[in-house]
Amino acid sequence: PSLATTFLDLPLTNPLMNASGVWCSVASQLEALLESESGAMVTKSCTLEPRDGNPEPRYRVLDGNKPWGSINSMGLPNEGFPYYLRYTERHDYETKPLFISISGLTLDDNLAMVDSLKDAVTPAILEVNLSCPNVPGKAQLGYDFDAMDTLLAEVTSGYGQRQLGVKLPPYFDIAHFDEAAAILNRYPSVAFVTCINSIGNALAIDINSESVIIKPKDGFGGLGGDYVLPTALANVNAFFRRCPEKAVIGCGGVKSGQEAFLHLLAGATLVQMGTALYEEGPGIFARVKAELLSIMAQKGYENLSDFQGKLKTL
Numbered sequence: 001p002s003l004a005t006t007f008l009d010l011p012l013t014n015p016l017m018n019a020s021g022v023w024c025s026v027a028s029q030l031e032a033l034l035e036s037e038s039g040a041m042v043t044k045s046c047t048l049e050p051r052d053g054n055p056e057p058r059y060r061v062l063d064g065n066k067p068w069g070s071i072n073s074m075g076l077p078n079e080g081f082p083y084y085l086r087y088t089e090r091h092d093y094e095t096k097p098l099f100i101s102i103s104g105l106t107l108d109d110n111l112a113m114v115d116s117l118k119d120a121v122t123p124a125i126l127e128v129n130l131s132c133p134n135v136p137g138k139a140q141l142g143y144d145f146d147a148m149d150t151l152l153a154e155v156t157s158g159y160g161q162r163q164l165g166v167k168l169p170p171y172f173d174i175a176h177f178d179e180a181a182a183i184l185n186r187y188p189s190v191a192f193v194t195c196i197n198s199i200g201n202a203l204a205i206d207i208n209s210e211s212v213i214i215k216p217k218d219g220f221g222g223l224g225g226d227y228v229l230p231t232a233l234a235n236v237n238a239f240f241r242r243c244p245e246k247a248v249i250g251c252g253g254v255k256s257g258q259e260a261f262l263h264l265l266a267g268a269t270l271v272q273m274g275t276a277l278y279e280e281g282p283g284i285f286a287r288v289k290a291e292l293l294s295i296m297a298q299k300g301y302e303n304l305s306d307f308q309g310k311l312k313t314l
């Protein structure tokens with residue numbers, strides 16, 4: 001079988017990539033992703049200026065009893081937009097496509113970054129993060145439909161209607177899938193949606209210390225890992241059904257070929273890994289590729305298109 005695929009008409013050797021934020025904040029990590037067997041890669045969401053982010057501990061793996069996952073309240077630590085723009089100028093696009101993620105603290109900051117990217121005419125693919133749950137005082141744009149609509153109008157226009165994508169928070173209500181998709185479908189240049197970001201503001205508690213386990217926001221943080229897989233699959237399939245003109249990138253709960261297969265079946269074109277990559281490192285891509293190929297072989301599938309988006313209902 002073959003894992004070859006295309007995304008926005010770009011050829012990829014396989015559909016696997018990192019989730020923004022994991023193993024992609026500094027050049028050494030980005031170079032490790034380039035060397036890895038991922039089919040593509042994305043940078044850490046950046047703000048206009050560098051940020052230290054929230055106080056530590058701000059990331060913890062939750063691996064008491066199975067299932068396992070992670071909680072994080074990083075607070076958007078990043079090297080600042082110019083650092084990542086410079087990286088896009090020296091990336092080897094022949095090896096694999098690069099996405100650049102932006103998460104401006106204000107609409108003006110997002111527009112300033114978009115304007116610089118438009119002038120840079122870089123092959124990097126823009127993913128606008130609408131779903132960071134961890135900046136104190138900043139509500140997630142993806143949960144404010146008016147603000148999301150305004151941002152999309154300004155950003156798509158500012159980007160000269162060049163193709164871009166958005167990183168969405170998980171939604172949990174059919175009416176919200178309907179409303180978010182209706183807004184997104186009014187912007188043809190939004191060529192893909194990445195579902196999902198972490199499930200915001202979960203609370204992990206340690207029974208021995210009788211305490212929360214991360215410092216920021218009294219322990220409230222974004223949840224990732226096994227816990228979010230069914231919600232991630234629902235969001236992938238909901239937007240796959242509602243946005244036939246757009247591609248869906250699946251993210252959430254992928255740690256083996258099995259979950260990658262499920263995301264593809266639900267409608268994802270590419271599949272991102274966050275928590276599992278954080279814990280295992282970039283070697284995970286070779287493992288998950290092999291597992292996915294083995295599942296395809298067992299099922300008699302030659303190409304991803306043999307099952308991609310072909311989830312059955314009862």
Ligand SMILES: O=C(O)c1[nH]c(=O)[nH]c(=O)c1Cl
Nearest residue numbers: 073074075076132134198222
């Ligand atoms: O705290 C973070 O940096 C963070 N953490 C997340 O789980 N998702 C995001 O989009 C971001 Cl920007």
